[in-house]
Amino acid sequence: NAGVTQTPKFQVLKTGQSMTLQCAQDMNHEYMSWYRQDPGMGLRLIHYSVGAGITDQGEVPNGYNVSRSTTEDFPLRLLSAAPSQTSVYFCASSYSRRYEQYFGPGTRLTVT
Amino acid sequence: KQEVTQIPAALSVPEGENLVLNCSFTDSAIYNLQWFRQDPGKGLTSLLLIQSSQREQTSGRLNASLDKSSGRSTLYIAASQPGDSATYLCAVIGQETSGSRLTFGEGTQLTVNP
Numbered sequence: 507n508a509g510v511t512q513t514p515k516f517q518v519l520k521t522g523q524s525m526t527l528q529c530a531q532d533m534n535h536e537y538m539s540w541y542r543q544d545p546g547m548g549l550r551l552i553h554y555s556v557g558a559g560i561t562d563q564g565e566v567p568n569g570y571n572v573s574r575s576t577t578e579d580f581p582l583r584l585l586s587a588a589p590s591q592t593s594v595y596f597c598a599s600s601y602s603r604r605y606e607q608y609f610g611p612g613t614r615l616t617v618t
Numbered sequence: 619k620q621e622v623t624q625i626p627a628a629l630s631v632p633e634g635e636n637l638v639l640n641c642s643f644t645d646s647a648i649y650n651l652q653w654f655r656q657d658p659g660k661g662l663t664s665l666l667l668i669q670s671s672q673r674e675q676t677s678g679r680l681n682a683s684l685d686k687s688s689g690r691s692t693l694y695i696a697a698s699q700p701g702d703s704a705t706y707l708c709a710v711i712g713q714e715t716s717g718s719r720l721t722f723g724e725g726t727q728l729t730v731n732p
Contacts, residue, residue: 537718554717609662
């Protein structure tokens with residue numbers, strides 16, 4: 507049981523490049539979310555999903571896309587990277603809003 | 619809009635001391651409250667989850683309480699150890715929100731000195 511896994515752990519991008527941050531969970535959780543963590547701003551929700559095929563925007567969705575084709579995977583796509591997207595990105599999952607949320611180890615992204 | 623505040627922002631204590639971390643939230647209509655621990659450069663580790671109908675939860679040396687009507691939660695750490703040094707975050711899920719959106723405080727950075 508690996509829990510929530512994220513790849514890559516570190517990534518450096520140039521402005522304008524695109525990439526996909528991977529997130530997977532093996533706990534059969536319906537709910538999955540993406541957060542970014544920035545100094546002085548805490549953790550903020552980017553996008554979330556309540557099941558395969560269902561996604562919605564969080565607090566800071568601009569510049570990011572998501573899709574959920576399977577229960578296990580919830581990738582986050584950066585369409586055209588900007589320096590403002592330099593951050594640490596965390597994926598989380600849970601059975602439902604009533605239950606404990608589990609976080610992945612994070613991806614540290616730098617955009618130059 | 620829900621806001622979560624944690625005081626103090628940083629705390630330094632000698633080993634063995636009992637301590638209390640505070641969390642307050644502005645909207646009492648919450649589903650539950652969760653306490654996390656974050657070590658430098660690492661992800662978040664869940665410590666305790668308190669449902670809105672509960673008053674407290676305990677795990678080992680940790681005890682979390684919830685007073686929903688006053689918008690407060692405390693995390694009590696007994697007999698602190700250097701290994702407890704980390705940032706502690708509290709987060710709530712509001713009843714009005716969809717999905718499992720957590721609203722986080724900015725955390726309390728705890729240092730336990732040997």
